[in-house]
Amino acid sequence: MTPILSLSAVTRSFGPVEVLHGLDIDLHAGEVHALIGENGAGKSTTMKIMAGFLPPTSGTVRIDGQPVTLTSAAEAEAAGIVMIHQEFNLAAHLTVTQNVFLGRELRRGLFLDHKGMRAQTQALLDRLHCHASPDARIADISVPDRQMVEIAKALSRRARVLIMDEPTAVLTDRETGVLFEQVERLKAEGVAILYTSHKLPEVRRLADRVTILRDGTRVQSGPANGMTEDKMASAMVGRDLSDLYPPKRRGGEGVILSAENICVPRFVTEASFELRQGEILGFAGLVGSGRTELMEAIAGLRPRDGIVTVNGATLTPEDMRGALDQGLVYLTEDRKECGLLLNKSLRENLTLLSLDRFSHGLIDRKAEEAALDRAIADWDIRIPHRDVLAGNLSGGNQQKLLLAKTMLTEPRIVIIDEPTRGIDIGTKQQIYRFIHRLAAEGLSVIVISSELPEVIGLCDRVIVMQAGRVAGQVSGADVNEQSIVRMAMGLQGEAA
Amino acid sequence: MTTVDTRKAAPRRRVNLHAIGPLAALVVLLLIGMALNDNFLSYGNLTNVLARSAFIGIIAVGMTFVITSGGLDLSVGSMAAFVAGVMILTMNALLPTMGLGVGVILVGILVGLLTGLFGGAINGLLITRGRIEAFIVTLGTMGIYRSLITWLADGGTLSLNYELSGVYRPVYYGGILGISWPILVFALVAIGGEIVMRHTRFGRHCAAIGSNEQVAKYSAVNVMRVRMATYVLLGILVGVATVMYVPRLGSASAATGVLWELEAIAAVIIGGTMLKGGFGRVWGTVVGVLILGFIGNILNLTDLVSPYLNGAIQGVIIILAVVLQRGGLKAH
Structure with a gap:
């Protein structure tokens, strides 16, 4: 059978650097083809070439067996190839309907067919079990809903080839389930799907065929059955990953942080908890359960009621600088919008949070450069050259830079929100080691994560939030998937 | 992604063509000036151009900070006119009680600086605390100050007392070592601005x-505080510019400082600061001010092109500067 879309011996260079070395990949109708690899392995480049965003440097792209030159995304779309981006391509101030039909609006005579477009959008959203209104502005709907709108937009284009770049990165388990149903359905309709994800269980469940990239080269390709998650991970990283999480460690006895009856308007109701010296405390719960808002309020980034004490000192609400002075720092989940200045150098990003340490009237440039040297070495930040902009780093390296920036304040308490979102498994393992190293050095760490295995693998004690409240906590042997999920869904009160 | 051995990678400086662009344009402009008129490089002409550029220049340095932090201030021209009016009225009013002397002038200067500071603070407060867009706020205050100066002057001209003008004159016309005061003050403000922008927390925070x-x-x-500070700084610099300007003509009217805001913004943009903020270059702004100043001067000295086309040429240069910057970014 002729593949709908195929790349053969495709290479791609950026300047003198070749990032893709002679890749072959075929997408067949009615098949989900998973493309996996670490960050920087060449997945994005491959997808961009398929979707017409980038021309290959050499090699051939074929559609239905015919060599083609795609010069733009519009041309690819006309050929039935649609890509769903990880960073959404949605206009924030337009409505859901306007976005779905952007660029191919329906008309009735000279004027727009508002009714028709709205009805079709509603039908698509219903199909996706998405409750967002077709008339809501994108800026006003949640991130998972935005992902669904992206998918609705692709569905409305009647794609023959659908390229999905980590579609589940921002989805909860339930939404992921809905997405999978749609993928299965499209597959049954004969659409060829290219699927990338860092979540190997998903790949295992969804893919018919798997291609594994490492450093721009295909290291393995074949049918999905017979490939275990461990095999995939080892092939991606090129080494054995059996010990993803370091052995767990127990916190000390002394309480270093206590939060009492924290309320954040609209998000959190009367949350109380304690953090012990040298502990890695997990915070689990569904997306939207108020974990991030609670931590941002504690760190002084949001208004709050309630009392927060660090080592006996009470923190003033909405005073991040004051919290930093007490050694408490929060590392955001949104590294692109809240964490790093993407169009600035590594040095400027690294020292932004702790600039007072580098300036005595004037900023000490040499000290900054020295700090960057140390950060690059300590955190294993891999960069092509020193004056690269933060936005040009891979997700994993951005996260390491963000960690380095945060740790430069020499905190005693670090709150890390989604430490490994959108990061490949090799870097994940590194970041878990870093977190353990911090705890071993006597820091107290709070880890918020939507990935249960991560919380379970890292933490000896886990607090579960549900609908803005602390639903309960588990520790020791009770830290397991079942007990956490039950609490997160609100099935169980104070237990364990 | 390739890894570089970071121990060997000493900080290296790549020649940034797009940063040098405005400087190259200035050099070309100077060469053209020299070729067209023998008098161009004379002490008299250069001093004249620089002194006239000083007012816009001092304001443009402040504007660089505002624009770098993602703001804008359209009110500086009419604010300057208003400050000049307030200074003149204050000094004239104090003359009978304080008598003729340096004292009155000093009080006038202080009042000028304070008025600028308050003007900037009002803009800043409305933008930060009031959460109104900078464009709207300063469009509003631009109209308010312009109207106030017209009202204060009753539609005509406010003139500084003749004898006082004589005492104040050296601040514009005098100098040391053959360099006039406006040029010196402009140079100090520019050097100070460059240091603050590049080497202090405040500058880094503006860009962030x-x-x-x-x-x-x-x-x-502290986003609000930094943003507020940029507008206050600009207000004070408008005060400084006006303090240097008043002794030049000794008067203020509805026509004072007209379009200064656009010239200042243009100079900032020509110098390579991004209009949407995030990156600012004070020395670039100085180059931008000089480019605008020399274009007018060359047109006046030669009869190649009518001086009436000055605005058109400046317009072309502004658009060209932005196009070249974009090209530079793409190549990056």
């Missing part, structure tokens, strides 16, 4: 806010 306000907030930058 302009680049991504959210990231700045999460990096414990």
Whole structure:
């Protein structure tokens, strides 16, 4: 059978650097083809070439067996190839309907067919079990809903080839389930799907065929059955990953942080908890359960009621600088919008949070450069050259830079929100080691994560939030998937 | 992604063509000036151009900070006129009680600086606390100050007392070592601005806010305070510029400082600062001011092109500067 879309011996260079070395990949109708690899392995480049965003440097792209030159995304779309981006391509101030039909609006005579477009959008959203209104502005709907709108937009284009770049990165388990149903359905309709994800269980469940990239080269390709998650991970990283999480460690006895009856308007109701010296405390719960808002309020980034004490000192609400002075720092989940200045150098990003340490009237440039040297070495930040902009780093390296920036304040308490979102498994393992190293050095760490295995693998004690409240906590042997999920869904009160 | 051995990678400086662009344009302009008129490089002509450029220049340095942090201030021209009016009225009013002397002038200067400071603070407060867009706020205050100076002058001209003008004159016409005061003050403001922008926390914070306000907030930058400070700084510099300007003509009217805001913004943009914020270059702004100043001067000295086309040529240069910057970014 002729593949709908195929790349053969495709290479791609950026300047003198070749990032893709002679890749072959075929997408067949009615098949989900998973493309996996670490960050920087060449997945994005491959997808961009398929979707017409980038021309290959050499090699051939074929559609239905015919060599083609795609010069733009519009041309690819006309050929039935649609890509769903990880960073959404949605206009924030337009409505859901306007976005779905952007660029191919329906008309009735000279004027727009508002009714028709709205009805079709509603039908698509219903199909996706998405409750967002077709008339809501994108800026006003949640991130998972935005992902669904992206998918609705692709569905409305009647794609023959659908390229999905980590579609589940921002989805909860339930939404992921809905997405999978749609993928299965499209597959049954004969659409060829290219699927990338860092979540190997998903790949295992969804893919018919798997291609594994490492450093721009295909290291393995074949049918999905017979490939275990461990095999995939080892092939991606090129080494054995059996010990993803370091052995767990127990916190000390002394309480270093206590939060009492924290309320954040609209998000959190009367949350109380304690953090012990040298502990890695997990915070689990569904997306939207108020974990991030609670931590941002504690760190002084949001208004709050309630009392927060660090080592006996009470923190003033909405005073991040004051919290930093007490050694408490929060590392955001949104590294692109809240964490790093993407169009600035590594040095400027690294020292932004702790600039007072580098300036005595004037900023000490040499000290900054020295700090960057140390950060690059300590955190294993891999960069092509020193004056690269933060936005040009891979997700994993951005996260390491963000960690380095945060740790430069020499905190005693670090709150890390989604430490490994959108990061490949090799870097994940590194970041878990870093977190353990911090705890071993006597820091107290709070880890918020939507990935249960991560919380379970890292933490000896886990607090579960549900609908803005602390639903309960588990520790020791009770830290397991079942007990956490039950609490997160609100099935169980104070237990364990 | 390739890894570089970071121990060997000493900080290396790549020649940034797009940073040098405005400087090259200035050099070309100077060469053209020299070729067209023998008098161009004379002490008299250069001093004249620089002294006239000083007012816009001093304001443009402040504007660089405002624009770098993602703001804008359209009110500086009419604010300058208003400050000049307030200074003249104050000095004239104090003359009978304080008598003729340096004292009155000093009080007038102080009042000028304070009026500028308050003007900037009002803009800043409305923008930060009032959460109104900078464009709207300063469009409003631009109209208000312009109207106030017209009202104060009753539609005509406010003139500084003749004898007082005589005492004040040296501040514009005098100098040391053959360099006139406006040029010296401009140079000091520019050097100070460059140092603050590149080597202090305040400068770094301005760029951070302009680049991504959210990231700045999460990096414990007090966004409101820094933003406020940029407008206050600009207000004070408008005061400084006006203090240097008043002794030149000794008067203020509805026509004082007209379009200064656009010239200042143009100079900032020509110098390579990004209009949407995130990156600012004070020395670039100085080059921008000089480019605008020399274009007018060359047109006046030669009869190649009518001086009436000065605005058109400046317009072309502004658009060209932005196009070239974009090209530079793409190549990056």
